[in-house]
Amino acid sequence: MKVIRTVAELVAAIRTYKVEQPSSSIGFVPTMGYLHQGHASLLERSRQENDLSVLSIFVNPIQFGPNEDLDRYPRDEERDLATAERAGVDIAFLPTVEEMYPTTTKTKVAVSELTSLLCGASRPGHFDGVTTVVSKLFHMVKPTRAYFGMKDAQQVAVLTQMVADLNMDVEIVPCPIVREADGLALSSRNVYLSPEQRKQALMLSQSLLQAVGKLEEDVLAVEQVKAGIIERISQAPLADIEYVEVISFPSLERLSEDTLLPAQDADTLIALAVRFGSTRLIDNIRITKKKGESFPCSVK
């Protein structure tokens, strides 16, 4: 595995590879590091599906708001590089902030509409930071496929829109959420949780599974599904609900409160964000509408 820390070296390495192996595919997993099994699953898939596998680790300052956790975002480069090596990464790119932003960027890539709700509503500018840095990384790595976890379902939808709108020659591959044995979605931010918060954070996945369970037995309106989830999470005294939303996926349009679920015409996402103290957790479940299945729900 080659560890690269400068943009110039990365661009040169990709250029050489493309000249020497013009028919080969490049898989890319952009991350903010502190890699967990969710990231490892993306890296393994990138390895399996491509000739060259590239990982980037960069805590991108422009996707953090002024009162967010940029300064305390967890880092462990040594462990990350070991994880990457095990997952068969060929190039690990670990730039400094100065490498990525030698001057303050005057150029932004921004996706409208899809970014106005869910995490976009509570984190203004967050997705502009994501689409801008991912554009930069795509231009450096020139990947055939890029892998993103469905825990950040809105990020997947926004990047899919960006790639289509800007004719970027890359396939966005959404990958299933990886969970702890007890159901908690893996996140680098889980490390912030106190033991008691960690225990109560289970309510996130449990409330989603409960909603799916009810939908297996009954047709329910959006407002009933949301009320059930809010009621369940409210049983955790340390949980502070930011949003519970039911939206179409990947178009991210809010379903009206009286829409009956499971919806017949599109995939539906039940998504939530909950704060425990200063730690913000998100989770979601996608209800897929597939023909011929008795119940179109995918617990991924």
Add this chain to the structure above:
Amino acid sequence: MKVIRTVAELVAAIRTYKVEQPSSSIGFVPTMGYLHQGHASLLERSRQENDLSVLSIFVNPIQFGPNEDLDRYPRDEERDLATAERAGVDIAFLPTVEEMYPTTTKTKVAVSELTSLLCGASRPGHFDGVTTVVSKLFHMVKPTRAYFGMKDAQQVAVLTQMVADLNMDVEIVPCPIVREADGLALSSRNVYLSPEQRKQALMLSQSLLQAVGKLEEDVLAVEQVKAGIIERISQAPLADIEYVEVISFPSLERLSEDTLLPAQDADTLIALAVRFGSTRLIDNIRITKKKGESFPCSVK
């Protein structure tokens, strides 16, 4: 010369070329058609400096304001294709609006600061339209070099900033303004001018040359240079001045009124926009600061 009208066909052609000729260079000239000698000079340079030369002709609706000349923008596909053929173009890409924007784009590429003055001030959203469509075209064509005329000096500066900020792997090549024998800068919009307007439009280049002539003899303040240009153009009764500005290039920062020219520390652009009836013309002259030259002015 291959004429391509769909995005899919263009992307496939470039992909095949890149696999078969991985070390070859691609030159690209994006235009809105109605090609004149200025465009031809870009095409010839693209031909000379690259293995494959690509022209695009697309009147991009999202860079026109609601009261601008989108609907009457001049078109002559047959003549354009003959010009392209003569200039050694390998691929001419002529997409429809539906090909470029199958749905309304939710994604915008926007450059701040550099777009807040000059044409950006009077044409809100114009440069966002330019940077967005050029991003799309760059992602399709994957050029090594892209050629732009210095008549649109602000466009050159904005695109250079975009490419640097987003790490796009393409070189923006600014090319000299091509002028009629009498000095009028070539523009597809010159066709709109009545004979009398055409005559008076000469004041644009003459006022710039007069300013340069004075600067060859004297050190003058920005306000004196601007006043001289405004006075000269005001002699044309049909001319309606939109702006006359003296700015740094390519950083596009306004110089204070008392700055003495020629400036010692950076290239300077004297830029102007003037309306004749509903026709808007622009012109500029760049004063380069080069060591060892007696007078650092380039009449390009």
